[in-house]
Amino acid sequence: MSSTAVFAKASPLDALQNWLPKLVLAPSMLIVLVGFYGYIFWTFLLSFTNSRFMPSYKWVGFQQYLRLWDNDRWWVASKNLLVFGGLFIAISLVIGVVLAVLLDQRIRREGFIRTVYLYPMALSMIVTGTAWKWLLNPGLGLDKLLRDWGWDGFRFDWLVDPDRVVYCLVIAAVWQSSGFVMALFLAGLRGVDPSIIRAAQVDGASLPSIYLRIVLPSLRPVFFSALMILAHIAIKSFDLVAAMTAGGPGYASDLPAMFMYAHTFTRGQMGLGAASAMLMLGAVLAIIVPYLYSELRNKRHD
Amino acid sequence: MTSVVGHKPFSPSRLAIHATLLLACAVYLVPLVVMLLTSFKTPDDIRGGNLLSWPDVFTVIGWAKAWDSVGGFFWNSVKITVPAVVISTLLGALNGYVLSMWRFRGSQLFFGLLLFGCFLPFQVILLPASFTLGKLGLANTTTGLVLVHVVYGLAFTTLFFRNFYVSIPDALVRAARLDGAGFFTIFGRILLPMSVPTIMVCLIWQFTQIWNDFLFGVVFASGDSQPITVALNNLVNTSTGAKEYNVDMAAAMIAGLPTLVVYVLAGKYFLRGLTAGAVKG
Numbered sequence: 001m002s003s004t005a006v007f008a009k010a011s012p013l014d015a016l017q018n019w020l021p022k023l024v025l026a027p028s029m030l031i032v033l034v035g036f037y038g039y040i041f042w043t044f045l046l047s048f049t050n051s052r053f054m055p056s057y058k059w060v061g062f063q064q065y066l067r068l069w070d071n072d073r074w075w076v077a078s079k080n081l082l083v084f085g086g087l088f089i090a091i092s093l094v095i096g097v098v099l100a101v102l103l104d105q106r107i108r109r110e111g112f113i114r115t116v117y118l119y120p121m122a123l124s125m126i127v128t129g130t131a132w133k134w135l136l137n138p139g140l141g142l143d144k145l146l147r148d149w150g151w152d153g154f155r156f157d158w159l160v161d162p163d164r165v166v167y168c169l170v171i172a173a174v175w176q177s178s179g180f181v182m183a184l185f186l187a188g189l190r191g192v193d194p195s196i197i198r199a200a201q202v203d204g205a206s207l208p209s210i211y212l213r214i215v216l217p218s219l220r221p222v223f224f225s226a227l228m229i230l231a232h233i234a235i236k237s238f239d240l241v242a243a244m245t246a247g248g249p250g251y252a253s254d255l256p257a258m259f260m261y262a263h264t265f266t267r268g269q270m271g272l273g274a275a276s277a278m279l280m281l282g283a284v285l286a287i288i289v290p291y292l293y294s295e296l297r298n299k300r301h302d
Numbered sequence: 303m304t305s306v307v308g309h310k311p312f313s314p315s316r317l318a319i320h321a322t323l324l325l326a327c328a329v330y331l332v333p334l335v336v337m338l339l340t341s342f343k344t345p346d347d348i349r350g351g352n353l354l355s356w357p358d359v360f361t362v363i364g365w366a367k368a369w370d371s372v373g374g375f376f377w378n379s380v381k382i383t384v385p386a387v388v389i390s391t392l393l394g395a396l397n398g399y400v401l402s403m404w405r406f407r408g409s410q411l412f413f414g415l416l417l418f419g420c421f422l423p424f425q426v427i428l429l430p431a432s433f434t435l436g437k438l439g440l441a442n443t444t445t446g447l448v449l450v451h452v453v454y455g456l457a458f459t460t461l462f463f464r465n466f467y468v469s470i471p472d473a474l475v476r477a478a479r480l481d482g483a484g485f486f487t488i489f490g491r492i493l494l495p496m497s498v499p500t501i502m503v504c505l506i507w508q509f510t511q512i513w514n515d516f517l518f519g520v521v522f523a524s525g526d527s528q529p530i531t532v533a534l535n536n537l538v539n540t541s542t543g544a545k546e547y548n549v550d551m552a553a554a555m556i557a558g559l560p561t562l563v564v565y566v567l568a569g570k571y572f573l574r575g576l577t578a579g580a581v582k583g
Contacts, residue, residue: 013484020485021404025412028397028456032416035453039430040422046429055433099326102319115569116327119334122565122572124514126531127558130538131333134340134547135353145352175333183573236423239516243535257517260425265521270429277425288421 040281043274051270064275074276077254080166084255085234087170088177092230093223095174096181101211103182104189114186117179125176129243132172133159162252165245169253173240177233181226188222189215224291231287235280256280341365341552348547364548365556368537372553374526375533379513381444382529386451387508393452394459394504395497399489401460402467403475413464419457427454428521435522442524450522451512458511459504462575466500467493499571506568507575510561530557 050060068074099117103110120128135141138157146154158164192215200210238257245253247262254262256276264273336353341364343357351358369376401413431450432441440446470493478488494501519529528536534557538550565572 017485021400022406024396024485025400025409028393028416028460029412031453031456032412032419035427035431036419036422037415039427042430043426043428055429099323102323105316105319107320107323113323113327115566116330118569118573119562119565120330122510122561123558124516124531124561126514126516126535127554128333130534130550130554131337133538134551135333135336137547140348140547141353145354148352148355175330179330232421239531242516242520243538246539257423257425260428261517261521264429274429277423277428280423281426284421284423292417 043277046271047274047278049271049274051274053268053270055270060271064271065279067272068275068279071272073251073254074256074259076251077256077259080253081234081255083166084169084173084237085231087167088173088234089227089230091170091174092178092181093226095178096226097185097216099178099182100185100189101216103186114183117182119179120176121180123176125173125237125239126243128172128176129240132168132175133244136168136171159245160249162249165249165253169237169240169244169255172244173233173237176240177230181230184222184226185219188219192218228287228291232284235283235287256283337551337555341368341548341555343548345544345546345548361548364546364552367546367549368552368556371537371549372530372533372556375528375530376556378444378523378527379529379531382447382451383509383512386448386455386512387505389448390452390455390459390508391501391504393456394461395463395494395501396489397456397460398463398465398467399493401464402470403472403488403493404485413460416457416460419454420461422454422457424454424517428517432522441522442527444523444527446522447518447527447529450518451515454518455508455511458507462500462504462507463497466497470496499574502568502571503575506564506571509564510572513561 045057046055047064048059048061049056050058050063103113107113123131136156136159137143138160141156143154143156146156158168196214197210200214201207205213236257237255238261241247241253241255241258242261247254247258257280260273260276260280263269263276332354339354339357340348342360342362343351344359344361344363347358397416401409435441435446435450438446438449440449474492475488478492483491513529514531515529516531516535519532520535523529523532534553537553
């Protein structure tokens, strides 16, 4: 008697058990389909309309993209992204690698030093931008400090120099993110078999050449990851520009993310803003699709 | 920490390495030191001295004024961050659990689709999201920001938990199922207690992301519902009146302190979150 009762009770419960995982995942699936892909498609549609302050659905074809092509400010923003992104990535990588290699030499107080290199990553780009805006202040910042310290005639006014303001963004971004690159590489270095280094040393190779020829090439995946993350930070950079220069002077330090925000939300050029957002997505896809492809292929080989 | 035993004797090259590392420490610390020094100076002191000059008199007037103008927004950020972090972490844990232990047809595809969210440039969803928040009556509310942060934080939180649960042997769950444990019993009794490090990583990651967010704050909130990052930016970039750099720096410290404190207290998890998000994401 009791066994049949258990049976009768168990089977609807079993059915529920089978549905439960799907039920639990359902809200997230909805969120991803609508909030990620549906919204991307919506923005894609808007980029083909003449929407200004309010969305309108009057089809204008590629007109917004053509307007972007003719827009000087968009070109400045794109060129700035290349300069900013290129320098930011290159300098962060060099500093990060050098610090990681030096820290890997059995340094006393390594934990403390690592903490110091990494703390800027805990701060927002807004705080970073605010701090560096003050540090690079022409007249009261480093400018004055170095003159007070005896370097007569020192001038540092890149923050208000349209040709050099992008480099100010690079300085602040490198300060914020290079410690993170250091941490990535340090973790990678700790995974390198020390016997390889010892064997090379026995063969008479010097330590710098061991690192350059053997250790660093073996960290290619870490390079790849760091490159991806940094490129991603660069393309999304918006807060830093907002806090440090607001795109100025004029629009000399504009980046695509800033351009998109300004046109979409303050200048009533929604269609144009949507088109610029789609191009940003294109840039991100161009970087991550090859990355994800190689990652997934490697996984399949495991 | 490496032990003291086994350190090579000091040679010129080791001296150079130490000097370089310490110099780099100084460079990384300068902005923080400057912010602190400036925040305790008087405006006259700021104009008379330089970035690294010691304050003539220490004054907290900059901090008091800064708190007056951004204090309310600090609490907004708390109201946004706490629920958003908790909800997105919980959802991430459940998603990760299903995606690793209860796979079904299509669940891997869904994981792939979700993963892309880690790379999504948010500019591409800002417009539809703001229309939706408007329709829901959540425009310019902290609740709206909680919702947005939960939705767009899901990719990372799911990733953290899924990657952890994938490493747990299936046998454990299968044995529990044979013993009659159900979906939530297995999750609550077996997996959650094992997940404490992952929960920490996820909480800290989400906390820094959401506390430090500016883009969503500036687009979806205005006036009274703004988070502190937006308030700080407004304070620093308004050009009316004489610039009070001591107030700016104190406000920046107030905005940065919560994440700095978390970093100092739980740096281990912070780093693990960053590298997990980086290497796997």
